[in-house]
Amino acid sequence: MNERDYKFKEIEKKWQTHWEENKTFKTPDFSDKQKYYVLDMFPYPSGAGLHVGHPEGYTATDIVCRYKRMRGCNVLHPMGWDAFGLPAEQYAVETGTHPSITTKKNTEEFKRQIKALGFSYDWDREISTTDKEYYKWTQWIFVQLYKKGLAYLDEVPVNWCPALGTVLANEEVIDGKSERGGHDVIRKPMKQWMFKITEYAEKLLAGLDELDWSEGIKEMQRNWIGKSTGANLFFQVAGFNERIEVYTTRPDTLFGATYMVISPEHKLVHKITTKDHKSEVDAYIEHAAKMSELERTSLNQEKTGAFTGSYAINPVNNEKIPIWIADYVLISYGTGAIMAVPAHDTRDFEFAQKFSLPIKCIIAPEEKEAEVKKISVEEILNGKACWDGNGKMIHSSNERGLNINGLEVNDSKARTIQWLEEMGIGKRATNYKLRDWLFSRQRYWGEPFPIVHMDDGIIKLLDENELPVLLPNVDNFKPSGGGESPLANAEDWLKYVDPTTGKKGRRETNTMPQWAGSCWYYLRYIDPLNADKAWDSKKEKYWMPVDLYIGGAEHAVLHLLYARFWHKVLFDLGLVSTSEPFKKLINQGMILGLSYKDARGVLVPSDKVESRDGNFYSKDTGEELVEFPAKMSKSLKNVVNPDDIIAQYGADSMRLYEMFMGPLEAVKPWNTAGVEGVYRFLKKSWRMITGSEISNISMNRKQLAVLHQTIKKVTEDIETFGFNTAISQMMIFINEFGKEDEIPKEAAECFVKLLSPFAPHAAEEMWELLGHKETLAYEKWPEYNEEYLKEDEVEVLIQILGKPKTKIMISPEASEIEMKKIALANSVIMEDLKGKPVRKVICVKGRLVNIVV
RNA sequence: GCCCGGGUGGCGGAAUGGCAGACGCAACGGACUUAAAAUCCGUUGUCCCUUAUACGGACGUGGGGGUUCGAGUCCCCCCCCGGGUACCA
Known part of the structure; x- marks a missing residue:
């Protein structure tokens, strides 16, 4: 063979065409092979095109897919488009271009860029959330959730953004501003579709334990769900026939409750406010209601509130304690009312200090802990400082059988709950921070709801045969202004006549949020062309769950929680066979x-x-x-476009560099100069195959060892997603073999196979040059032989007191006694040891000897 | 504030409790070349000793302490950076 240049452009084009024409990666629906389902988080096709972050995850999954195929698996590896969303709609508002046109154009560009990287997707399974054949089934799933009683309409204070003319989900509001655009957001009551995700809080929490996800992500979901346990108990309002229920996680601190706070929106506020405090309370309620989201969540959290004039009776000691209203108590959590224990809760402490309310210490702090936290025990005991740590209860007993003095916090909690239950004034309770999911948006570019508001006031859920509810064509994409979506302007579309009863109604004008389409796309890939069903259950049984899911950490909570929620509902309905959708999840770093x-x-x-x-x-x-x-940004002009890298170095170098930069999950900086290194490696590999004599000579000991070490390392590293070190090992291989004039064919073929998941175009070409007619995509993955990894002699380090002194070459099988003997007889060591008594010798087989003197 | 990550040469990073810095980038020196590109070879943690790129020594994985024959790795405390979250009782 003559040495030829590594012409990546020709090679990459040739093989991309070959794979496409031969449908090399078409996945059969069923097979006797072990199935392996690898999913990428599908992209929103934005106008900006692909950035180097996208191919990071896609390259990782592609390597795993190509590897698994060579290990004999039937691999499902699909790609699609999360194409509903705000940017295309905003562009439509500005230019009048229909979002479907923008979306089509952007999708084609994304697809071209993704294809240029040579990923082994089965493109016959491509989906887009905006296709009516797809969103028909998104609507169908809504019908299933509705029928299960999980969807409801509610008048709720929502995040209304006047500038965008739409309601935003809590998660779309950052620091009181809209995530997109940074506009002001205010609270406004509106009729909205909600999902009872809270009914699944416990299942969503418990399900995390069985998942092979990073602990960090699981912890974030746990925090989001926010489970806490404590007690609900009643406080009698003095002079009224009313009780106020509070939720507390610290029933042990009841003896320290010196006042109560109820939320300004609490239903009893007006009833219990006395005449002389009415004006003050009314003013405060108005103040709290007017506050924007920004003011509520701003860091300036100076406590505010007003006294209602009424008192409650503390059930453990019958003390009269004042009832205040304050916005630091939220109506949406627990019962909207709290017992305040200023001595042992920092928020209550701040409030009590500001309004000069009594502070009664009932926990003697653990002294060591207080010392570490630099809080004076004396000040705590005198109510001058707040203590929320551990300690022993004091001043906590009554004449009705409750005495928790001397108990630790945990024991006293349990004892108090028991007492409350015996007395019938409270009981054990669990709460979650998770709120119901606000599921409607006042936008055009989303899935319409399969809902009609009939003129007689009935809400009609459409039948399956009436799906899909198509998005009407409109010219004006501006929100209608009153809070309704642009669909409110599509007059013909709005009118609905019931096909059986002839009754009239108006269609729901809200559309679904972008999360909807991404909640189940992994199921549609399994059966993307099915016109009769969302998916075939036999196929679902074969493919689910997703074995590996890779995507950005920005979806750590929301997308993954919503998708898990839908999946669990579908599971309870018997529509899917697994209780969790994604078995293993990896988040690539930015x-x-x-x-x-x-x-x-x-x-x-x-x-x-x-x-x-x-x-x-x-x-x-x-x-x-x-x-x-x-962070890459237009203003810093540091955005890297994959097209440029591919043009200069080729897709294979691009893929290699994406993986070589560092661990998949780490945040890492792109440095185009670094591509040079992997490019050189590919050129060296190319020269080894094309520029040397490939023959059937046998390998020497050293070559065998390097080859088998490489097989071992690359295999293990792919299994553990350590792609950067796998590439390092292949470089070591090339540094060893690349300098030979004559290359053993076995070594060359093994190397090409190992390289192929990483740099598939170059590998296919080399494979062909080695005389093979078929694609190597389904060739058998090489296996290493433990025998060749063994060495005759290993270098063993001899240390004295942990300091390296000399090295000896001995058999790796040498026993510890032999090692000790050889080490002590070594001339350098004898010189060093002169006269000193040897106290102990530590021998690690095949590694080192440490002499303690 | 709280919860997760993370801190190793000039840079990206590697290291089952066992020689820190694999592999790559950059830099420097050299070979090839009329020249350049490409390619190849070599050097490259800091400091000390030294006629010296020898020999030898000390220090070195954010800082301080500890466990151990031995710590980047395990334990305790602190500092810094990144991400998430925010009055959740």
């Missing part, structure tokens, strides 16, 4: 761009930077700059 700043920390756009001798200077001022990683 890829940052390289940025530059001057001595004052001012950021300099990358196109204003020049590099000399490894240092960086401003083109404008000549000042020396410091390189550092920062």
Whole structure:
């Protein structure tokens, strides 16, 4: 073979065409092979095109897929488009271009870019959430949830964003501003569709335990669900025939409750407010209602409130304690009322200090713990400081059989709950932070609801044969203004006549949020063309659950929680066979761009930077700059477009670099110069195959060892997603074999196979050059032989007191006694040890000897 | 504040409790070349000793302490950076 250039452009085009024409990666619905379902979080096809973060996850999944195929698995690896969403709609508002046109264009561009990377997707299974054949079934799933009683209409204070003309979900509001655009958000009551995700709180929490996800992500979901346990108990209102129920996680602190706070929205506020406090309370309620989301959540959390004039009776000691209203008690959590224990709750403590309410310490702090936290025990005991840590109860007994003095916090909790239950004034209770899911949006570009509001006031759920409810064509994409979506302007579409009864109604004008389509897309991939059903249950049984799911950490909570919720409902309905959808989840880390700043920390756009001798200077001022990683952004001009990298180095180098940068889950900076390294590696690999004599000579000991080490390392690293170190090992292989003039064919073929999941185009071409006619996509993955990894002699380090002194070559099988003998007889060691008594010798077989003197 | 990650050469990163810095980038020196590109070879943690790139020594994985024959790795405390969350009783 003659040496030829590594012409990646030709090679990549050739094989992408080959795979496409031969449908190399078409996945059969069923097979005797072990199934393996690998899912990428499908992208929203934005106008900006692909950025280097997308291919990171896609490359990782593609490597696993190609590897699994070579290990004999039937692999499902699909791709699609999460194509409903706000940007296309906003573009429509600005330009009048229909979102479907924008979406089509963007999708085609995304697809071109993704295909250019040579991923082994089964494109026959491509889906888009905006296709009516797809969203028909999204609507159908809504029908199933509705029928199960999990969907309801409610008048709720929602996050209304006047600038966007729409309601936002809690998670779309960041620091009181809209996530998109940063506009002000206020609270406004509106009729909204809600999902009772709270009914599934416990199942969603418990299900996490069986999942192979990173602990961090699971913890984030647990925190979001926010389970707590404690007690619900009643406080009698003095002078009224009313009781106020409170929820507390600290029933043990009842003796320290010196006042009560109810939320300004609490239903008893008006009833129990006395005449002389009415004006003050009314003013406070108005103040609280007017507050924007920003003010409520802002860091300036100075406590405010008003006294109602009424008192409650503390059930453990019959003390009269004042009832206040304050916005730090939320109506939406627990019972909207609390017992305040200022001595042992920091919020209550702040409030009590501000309004000079009594503070009664009932826990003697654990002294060591107080010392660590630098809080004076004396101040705590005198009510001058707050203690929310551990300790022993004091001043906590009554004449009716409750005495928890001397008990630790946990024991006293249990004892108090028991007492409350015996006395019939309270009981054990569990609460969740998780709220019901606000599921409607006042937008055009989303799935319409399969719902009609009949003129007689009845809410009609459409029959399956009336689906899909198609999105009507409109010209005006602006929200109607009153809070309704642009669909309210589609007059013909709005009118509905019941096909059987002839009764009239108006269609629901809300549309579903973007989360809807992504809640079940992994199920549709299994049976994407099914016109009669959302999916075939036999196929579902074969493919589910998803074995590996890779995507960005920004979806750690919401998408993954919503999808799990739908899946669990579908499971309870018998529509899917697994209780969880995603068995293993990995979040790839964000890829940052390289940025530059001057001595004052001012950021300099990358196109204003020049590099000399490894240092960086401003083109404008000549000042020396410091390189550092920062989030890619248009303004810093540090966005890397995969197209440019592919043009310069090829898709295979792009894929290799994405993986070589560092661990998949780590945040890491992109450095285009680094692509050079993997590109050189590919060129060396290419030269080894094309520029050397490939023959049937046998390998020497060293070559066998390197080859089998490489097989072992690459195999194990793919299994554990350590792609960066797998590539390092292949580089070591090339550094060893690349310098030979004659390459053993076995080694060359093994190497090409190992390389193929990472750099599939180059590998296919090399495979062909080695004389094979068929694609190597389904070739058998090489196996290593433990025999060849064994070495005759290993280097063993001899240390004295942990300091390396010398090295000896001995058999790895040498016993500890032999090692000790050889080590002590070594001349360097004898020299060093002169006279000193040897106290102990530690021998680690095949590794080291440590002599303690 | 709380909960998760993380801190290792000039840079990205590697290291079952056992020689820290694999592999790569950058830099420097050299070979090839009319020259450049490409390619190949070599050097590259800091400091000390030194005629020296020898020999040898000390220090070194954010800081301090501990366990151990031995710690980047295990334990305790602290600092810094990134992400999530926020009055959830």
